[in-house]
Amino acid sequence: MDDLEKIRGDITSVDERILKALAERRKLAGKIIEAKDQLGSPIRDSGREEQLLANLIAKGRGQGLDAHLVTRVFHEIIDDSIRSQQLHLLDYDKSELKRIAFQGIEGAYSELAGKKYFAPYLDKTVFVGVDTLEQVVNAVEDGDVEYGLVPVENTAAGSINEVYDLLSIAQLSIVGEEVLRVEHCLLGLEEVPLASIRQIYSHPQALAECMKFVAKLPNCQAMPYTDSAMAVLKVKDAKDRSVAAIASEEAAKLYGLKVLRRNIEDQQNNFTRFLILAKKPAVVDVRIPCRTSLIMATSHEEGSLLQALTLLHEYKINLSKLESRPIPGMPFQYMFYLDFEGNTAEERISRAVAQLRSVTTSLKVLGSYPTEHRAKTAPRIEVLASRLAEPEEAPAQAPAKKESGSYKLASRAHKADDTIITVGGVRIGGAGFVVIAGPCAVESREQIHKCARYVKECGGQLLRGGCFKPRTSPYSFQGMGFEGLELLAEAGKEYDLPIVTEVLSPADVEPVARYADVLQIGARNMQNFSLLSEVGRSNRPVLLKRGMMSTMEEFLSAAEYILDRGNHQVILCERGIRTFETATRNTLDLGSIPILKSLTHLPIFVDPSHAAGKRDLVIPLALAAHAVGPHGLVVEIHPEPEKALSDGPQALRFGQFAELMRKIYQC
Ligand code: PEP
Ligand code: MN
Secondary structure, eight states: OHHHHHHHHHHHHHHHHHHHHHHHHHHHHHHHHHHHHHHTOOSOOHHHHHHHHHHHHHHHHHTTOOHHHHHHHHHHHHHHHHHHHHHHHTTOOTTSOEEEEEESSTTOHHHHHHHHHTGGGGGGEEEEEESSHHHHHHHHHTTSSSEEEEEEEETTTEEOHHHHHHHHHOSOEEEEEEEEEOOOEEEESSOOOGGGOOEEEEOHHHHHHTHHHHHHSTTOEEEEOSOHHHHHHHHHHHTOTTEEEEEOHHHHHHHTOEEEESOOOSSSSOEEEEEEEESSOOOOOTTSOEEEEEEEEOOSSTTHHHHHHHHHHHTTOOEEEEEEEEETTEEEEEEEEEEEESOTTSHHHHHHHHHHHHTSSEEEEEEEEEOOOOSOOOOOHHHHSSSOOOOOOOOSSOOOOOOSSSOSTTBTTTOOSOOOEEETTEEESSSSOEEEEEOSBOOOHHHHHHHHHHHHHHTOOEEEOBSSOOOSSTTSOOOOHHHHHHHHHHHHHHTTOOEEEEOOSHHHHHHHHTTOSEEEEOGGGTTOHHHHHHHHTSSSOEEEEOOTTOOHHHHHHHHHHHHHTTOOOEEEEEOOBOOSOOSSSSBOOTTHHHHHHHHBSSOEEEOHHHHHOSHHHHHHHHHHHHHTOOSEEEEEBOSSGGGOSSSGGGOBOHHHHHHHHHHHHTO
């Protein structure tokens, strides 16, 4: 017992040291900004951040800490430092008390977003809850508060139209933004089975984000309410165990409700973007990456919107949002909301805006404000390795000019530049080399979590795992289906790895795409044209494996089906073909890589595991594949290959995977 108390005491003193160190680090970040100010250096130096993280990972490893933990902890720390440096440049007066209006009561998501945004100055910040979004705007306009905070869009439920309409008439400027990951919880008075819940209260937006979850509960009614934290109070007052609310975990703690279920949002990556409004526009230092928002209306003439957008293109302005809203009192006439990268304090942007005025009927700049950096600092694999990757050589052969024939959109003649596909921040295609790894099939929570952790630890960038397995025999393990998919998604989320999984039937495409970041079409389905058409209608990138007996032409024609249906994100994967040779499972056709690179702009991967069929051949084949210039590898690994339910003989042991990664990246 004494021992336990002593250990607890020691832990507390370690925690206190951590807090002290954090406070000290924040102070130093404050000094850095002063030094940067004098030198005129940029606030964000991604190269330095990556290097810093890579060094910390290396040091952490030396002390038995895994890369994932170090990355997670330091993401937060670096993020905090950048945040306070940006607020410093915003001329934020730290000494004066600031009032921030938001819609709702304490514990509402808006308040959480505000606390995140103003984190470095919370001791000088007071949050004022009001009933409606309009009151938030009025409170700032009337000078009752210095700032207002409004949600503007959600990744699942879309834009909040009321806010756009308010912005069009308000005399306010956008001075900042905050992106909050919204993890909805179902909260009740007591732990009760979910099937006994009859009413769920929350803000309509939150209900919309959890629509599928609510629809699955029998005889349960969604009850729109003013805001999520108020819904929590409503449940408290109702004193009825069959009444629940959807709100944050923080609200549950604040008001003493029980969390009945976490993460009930329909979409895994549920983010809400909030805007910070003030009376005066922010003057943002041009060294801070900014976004500018404006509202404009174009004349009711043919091509007028196109003219405005072309102008932005001419000024190389990257548009991140274009939204249209009806103009009040003018049926079927619209105004457009635009967000783009840049700061009106920059010469290029101010000139573009000035010209835009001349081709629009009205234009109102809502503000230029620092962008919320969701692109987290992650040490690129090249940085993790001690040596930088070789720059990619130009294709050995001149691009073939194939215009007509069985494929067009996939050809270099149609598009000369390499297609780059971005999946959860990972760039696939072009220069760089991406490793996708994981088990053949998801078998259990423990197995997929172990794999995910190891993939991350070794620098792999995507996690694979089959849930619907195309097996030669109907008596073999067919995969865990949607239950496995949930486990795969959970592991991917935990280790921040986008996930790749195979889809077998057209009917499964939509439900699988809800979880999977990349849809895989297996070799056996390469010419399943109804399946190709269906993934062609999806928004998810597709990893298309070469059929066992397919020519290059057939392979590219299969890709063409997907491209032709509108999905331009196809990754090709060579995984070995059938030949007379039986010493290997398949024959890895490495010649196909330079040929495909000359014929198509699509990214090309190699899967040495299914080609070899034997684990000891996987590393040599992977290294040989790396030498012929694909954009990445797909490799099967397993914590205990002898116990694997499918493809055990070809699964790399964890140690072998680490060896492969070291050899590829020359660590
Ligand atoms: C797989 O990747 O798990 C798979 C079944 O591969 P293939 O379709 O290449 O056989
Ligand atoms: Mn397999």
